[in-house]
Every structure is written in structure tokens, then in C-alpha cells.
Amino acid sequence: MPSIQFFLANTDHPMDSHHPLWQRQLPERKDSVALAADHQSRSMTYGDYFSAIADFCASNAWHPILSAMQQSLQRPITIQEILQLSVFLEKHGALYHPGRVMVTTPDQAISFVVNVAASDAGRNTLPLEMDALARLGDQRPFGWFPTLYSGVLEPTPMFLANWFDGYHEFHLTRSKKKADLSTIVWDGAQTPHLLTDQQSADLYRQASMILTACYDPLTTDQIYPWHHAAGDFVVREKGPSVDVKLITVRNYAPVPTLTTVPKNERALLDNLVAFCLHLSIGMRLDRLDGVLETVWAPETCLISVIDGFFKGLDLTSRLNGFPDTFLSLFQDYCCHQSEGQLMEMAQPLLKSLFEGKREERHIIDQHVEQHLRQIRRCIRNQTIAD
Known part of the structure; x- marks a missing residue:
């Protein structure tokens, strides 16, 4: 033995x-x-x-x-x-x-x-x-x-x-090298190790892709809850890029306060908008160095978040047998939503998903209007592959 x-x-x-x-x-x-x-x-x-x-x-x-x-x-x-x-x-x-x-x-x-x-x-x-x-x-x-x-x-x-060998937890940190927050990897090294801008972009892209690819537009089954501050994602460097894993899936089911099983195409698209809003907000929340105050990731992460969202949406839509034009249809639908309409959709999500989380809600309220403008711009500028 x-x-x-x-x-x-x-x-x-x-x-x-x-x-x-x-x-x-x-x-x-x-x-x-x-x-x-x-x-x-x-x-x-x-x-x-x-x-x-x-x-x-x-x-x-x-x-x-x-x-x-x-x-x-x-x-x-x-x-x-x-x-x-x-x-x-x-x-x-x-x-x-x-x-x-x-x-x-x-x-x-x-x-x-x-x-x-x-x-x-x-x-x-x-x-x-x-x-x-x-x-x-x-x-x-x-x-x-x-x-x-x-x-x-x-x-x-x-x-x-x-066990994911070589993968480590990461968090936002303040670095003397950059004005904006940077991403630090907890790899056990005595000297803090920061990801490059390209590696950070790849990190947000892959994390967003994984969550979106696991979202089922027909049933609204999704990975929830998840949180960067809990160390749910881990990263391993691969040269100039990174590889990302999700080490915990606490539940995979519909989230009634976020989406409802769609009865028609418009309801399906509204659910996706709500999912995208929650994804983009959640991706920007972390705890400084993993244990300190709640912080808001820089705007530079959003292009990668939206790119990852569309890559994940492409996969899950194909798995569900949607037409090749579905991504363009969703992009057009989002672009026709005004900032006011997006805010109307965001407010009940924030109230239900961040109830009791005063620190996070305070940070979100400080940034949400600007965030929605940034999201609209990123979605409008997203290139959809033929």
C-alpha cells in the first residue's frame, strides 16, 4: 500500500x-x-x-x-x-x-x-x-x-x-511602472510578476470567451456565480501570450434574476444583452492584490472582453444550430439600443446580482454610465468574421 x-x-x-x-x-x-x-x-x-x-x-x-x-x-x-x-x-x-x-x-x-x-x-x-x-x-x-x-x-x-500544473491566480495591482492598474500573477516568486499589456488582453479575452461559450441561449444555463476576486480563473504564460483556465464552476443553471427562458427571438436577444452587460461589469471587478479594496479594471480590457464574448457566442451559437448570421444580428440589435435603454436593462441586474455587496455596487455606480458608453462603442467596432 x-x-x-x-x-x-x-x-x-x-x-x-x-x-x-x-x-x-x-x-x-x-x-x-x-x-x-x-x-x-x-x-x-x-x-x-x-x-x-x-x-x-x-x-x-x-x-x-x-x-x-x-x-x-x-x-x-x-x-x-x-x-x-x-x-x-x-x-x-x-x-x-x-x-x-x-x-x-x-x-x-x-x-x-x-x-x-x-x-x-x-x-x-x-x-x-x-x-x-x-x-x-x-x-x-x-x-x-x-x-x-x-x-x-x-x-x-x-x-x-x-490539477492545472503551472497555472496561477492573478489580481489587479498598482505598479510604479504604469499609471493604470496592472495584472499581477501569484506564481510564488519573491519579485512580483506583472503580465504585459498583450498578456492581460489575452487573459480577459479567454476568460470572457469561456463564460460566453458555456452560456446556452435556449435554456439560459450559465456558469454563475464567478468572481475574479475569488481567484476563479488561473493563468499560465505561453511566451507573449497566456492560457486561461476556470478552476471552479459553482453552478450551471439559469439565473432567474438575470435571464428568463426565451419565448421568442427578441427575448433571446434581450437575454444575451443582459448576459453581456453582466459579463462586462463582472470582468472589471477585482480586489486589489486579491485581498484589499474592490477595484475597477481599466477601459483597455473592454475590447478584449467584447472580442472574447463574440468568440464564445460564435461557438455556442454553432453548437445550438443557429444561422451563420446570428452574430451580426446580435451586433445590430445591440447597436440599436440607446444608452438609456441599456441603463434600463442594467439597473435591475445590478440590484439583484449585487444586492448586499455595497463595496462592489458603489464602485459600479461610479463607473456604469461611462462603462455602457464604452461597451456600445466596443460592440459597434467589433469585427464579425464571415
Whole structure:
């Protein structure tokens, strides 16, 4: 049988029952990006956390680990090939305490993520996320989000999925090099690493494309909620460009306060306008350096956001069998909406989607009129491929 070792951030910080933290309760992150007001803890200690992961991995004759390895390696594997499991507590999120499980074989080491729900909010969300990842894995098998391997709801809810090696969280920051806010990557380096303007543009483009491509115009199923401040997206540099992944899909369903199942073409187009408005506003919200005040991304990101929106819309419209002219039809429809009409559509969205989020709503109210003018201009100038 493989041995199991526990660590905090890295191998320099091993954990076992003799560690002073073993009996201490896990911290909870209570911030504005959490999904529910109910954050009652189940008093999970560090020891409970690591023990629950170990029990899950070894359950059913190590089936969770063997199944994940077989899918990852695309070949059969036996428990005799697995030498060791190393479990790292990566972070304390608003809903989960994500851990990284590194599985070592004679040939290589492969990492997986295990998301553990300790709070009531996390316990309520985890089954929704498992269902969302399973559905989107079938409908959009493009590697944009984790592949769900297995999970349990009792006694400790958790699920196992693939780990995105080389991808890191990012946030807006203030840099001495630029007047506007820049994007900093949390890659563990001692010197803060900033993305170039081109890389930042690619980041916003890809994130917007992923969310839009997963939006179903017929059912209004969509990924929601999502938030940059929660670190939902991660990035990896690829030369002058980047690659972006979405590491959590908390739910995939209609959002009644945002859209309704369309009864006709105009309702479908109105839903898309509402989705685009919410997408563009959400893409501009973040917390400075991930933990400080809410900030508003510079206007330069909007061209990329709208470009990503249309790229995602092209894919989802093709998957739904829409005509090739659909993107141009939507562009024309948007261009015929006045700023006043867009504001009428935006206000109920802001009231429902940002209710109780005073800091975010205050920032949005400061910028929304100018934002709508900028959005109209970006949509009007968007080039639609033939």
C-alpha cells in the first residue's frame, strides 16, 4: 500500500498528529465574494482535514486515486505502481479548502486537486459544482475547467479533479511602472510578476470567451456565480501570450434574476444583452492584490472582453444550430439600443446580482454610465468574421 504524507504549503512544512496545528480548527475566509451568509463551521481541524482526504483516497480499495490516474495516464494502473501520496493544503477559500494530492509512481508524479467543504455554504455548493463539472465536461470538452474524477457527500463532502500544473491566480495591482492598474500573477516568486499589456488582453479575452461559450441561449444555463476576486480563473504564460483556465464552476443553471427562458427571438436577444452587460461589469471587478479594496479594471480590457464574448457566442451559437448570421444580428440589435435603454436593462441586474455587496455596487455606480458608453462603442467596432 502507498504511504501518505501531509504538508502545509510545501515539503518544508510537514504535518502529522504531533504538529501543534493538528488539533487546531481550520480558518474560514469570510469575505464579500462568499456565496452565502451562512458560514457555520463544522469545527473541522487540520487533523480532521488531512485524515478525511486520506480516508477518501484509500476508500474502495483506492478507487478514487486509481480511477483518476487511469484517466490521466490513459492506461490501466495498479495500486502496486503507486509509491506515495503527498497531500498539501493549498489555501483557505470562501467555500472550500483545496488540497493538492501528488501521486508518485516509479516513473513520474501527478497532481490532483481535492476540494473539501467544511462550512455549510461549501456543503451546499459542492454537489452543485460536481453536477456542473460533469455536465460541462460532456457538453464543452475543451479543457477549460477541471475534469471531475470522483466525489463524496458524506461524511466530509469533497471531490477529486485534475490539477492545472503551472497555472496561477492573478489580481489587479498598482505598479510604479504604469499609471493604470496592472495584472499581477501569484506564481510564488519573491519579485512580483506583472503580465504585459498583450498578456492581460489575452487573459480577459479567454476568460470572457469561456463564460460566453458555456452560456446556452435556449435554456439560459450559465456558469454563475464567478468572481475574479475569488481567484476563479488561473493563468499560465505561453511566451507573449497566456492560457486561461476556470478552476471552479459553482453552478450551471439559469439565473432567474438575470435571464428568463426565451419565448421568442427578441427575448433571446434581450437575454444575451443582459448576459453581456453582466459579463462586462463582472470582468472589471477585482480586489486589489486579491485581498484589499474592490477595484475597477481599466477601459483597455473592454475590447478584449467584447472580442472574447463574440468568440464564445460564435461557438455556442454553432453548437445550438443557429444561422451563420446570428452574430451580426446580435451586433445590430445591440447597436440599436440607446444608452438609456441599456441603463434600463442594467439597473435591475445590478440590484439583484449585487444586492448586499455595497463595496462592489458603489464602485459600479461610479463607473456604469461611462462603462455602457464604452461597451456600445466596443460592440459597434467589433469585427464579425464571415
